[in-house]
Amino acid sequence: MSVQKKYKLSFAITFVLVVLLSSLWVTSIPTSGFLNAEKETIGFKFGYIRPFEGNTNLEGFYNNIKDTTYFAGADRLTENSTGMNLSNFYPIYDDSSSSLSFNEKYTYLPYDMTGKYGRSVYAIDYGNAKMLFLRGDLFKNEEESIYQEDWLRSIVEASDQLYNIVFINEMPQSTNIWDVMDELSINLVITENELYSPKSIVEQEPADWATAQSENWDVWNLNSNPNIQALLIDAVGSQLSVTALNSSGEPFDQMKQDLSSYQYDENIVANALIPIQSLWRYHQGSDEIKSTIPEGYDITGENPITSRYQIPADDWRSREYDDSNWKLGKGPFGYMKEQIPLTINQKLPMLNDTVTYYFRKTFNMQDDPSQLSKLFLYMTFEDGYVAYLNGEEISRDGMKVGLVTHNTLAQPNETYLYVEKDITNHKDKLKVGQNTITVEVHRSHPKSSNFIFDLSLTYTF
């Protein structure tokens, strides 16, 4: 028996192994690092079709506006759409039908969410948006107006959606409605002829952008350009764009919003001594920047200091420290390889000689601190931080107790976005007049690909 025949099976197995292993030559095997599944960014695309005279070809719009499944528009757009499947159309009540016929025509809409107006006033969730369909005619009557506003309030307050978009055939003249819109953090109001947005979140203005009747709002007059026949509302994370389209679905103007500041607890912006996205002085950690150990401070952290202490004026955490040569930037600061629902306003370079950035912010306290019932920090950070108020430590997370230097690594952490820290027991460290909050933010590894910091300091009476 020949050798080939005798070892036929062995040769076959060896051949298969060689073939399998040969794939390694053309494969880049990761030898370091880690694989992290990217978080899915929530968003949506939603169309709005304007009611044009003689133009009721809904199907044409459906086909022209690509990648969009659901549309809103005036009820009268569907007048000539007998036999058409309307289930992806969300009508805005415009008085062209009676309430009864509106209910019968759109049986797929939620019924009587208000307990009074059948299907003509309703809300739907789509992506991370709450779409609210109101009736302009009801605002002409005070009682109906209050009823609809209360319903709107109950729906939005119970919702945790980032976007709250109101569709209404026309805005009432009353200024009260704008107070309600502000109170509920409505981010977009779309009527037949206008689009309204809160000023504070507008990133990009379209042509013919003007101040609305309410000082906090701007308005886009959709009648200014006869080509505006539809709007495409496209949201990704906290970024929303509204693109004006012509009848062929071609874009020619755009408005953009950034809702980063909308997505967190409203306490962050209410009664804020330091609002989020404030201006801060910052500097990379260095041996040149003095950091002292207060008398009585246990550097091991085993026996935390309970008495009040003062640090010298040349300590970077001191209220009196001269930070005039530090850089100035607007939070959030950092660099993130991982996608987060927050825009970093001040990109920071990765450091080699240290793992820490120092931040300083001076603010004024006009009220008597002893009258405060609560004091909160809202911290955005990765990986660890220690915060000081007028030189005394008030909060730390992701760091071991005791002494830290600018070379101390934090414990590995996830990204925290405006997480609440109750620091009420440190309110005695606040002074009437000028105060300084300082924060050192540490990475967990000298090669960390994520680093972020922002902070809000708020209080309640």
Added chain:
Amino acid sequence: MKKKIMNEDICNMKIKALMLVLCIIILQGCGDTSTQYKLLASIQSTNQHIIVENGDVFVWENAKITINDEYTYETEYVPRGKTSVPYSLFTNAGGEVYQPGLLKVRNVEIIVPKFDGEKDAVFSW
């Protein structure tokens, strides 16, 4: 005949005594007669940094870290937990900076002088 047996007994006893001495010597070699404490530490490295973990419940004060018996870095404090030190801070007696691209880290020694007020504490890797 009796004398021969006696000589063999003496020989056996000598061998046993020698074995005993040898055991004592060997066991003494296993013991720690050092006058130094041992630091609880671990070492990691990147291409630009050495990461030293102080696993003690104390902060190391005036610590001296030496790479390859030559390049040293002295620091006032090494707090508990991990500390990252760039190689650029390690220098030899001639003032030359440690070049991680050219030299591999063969060993690391950490000395904390007068750890308990008298004896030094060391860590060798």
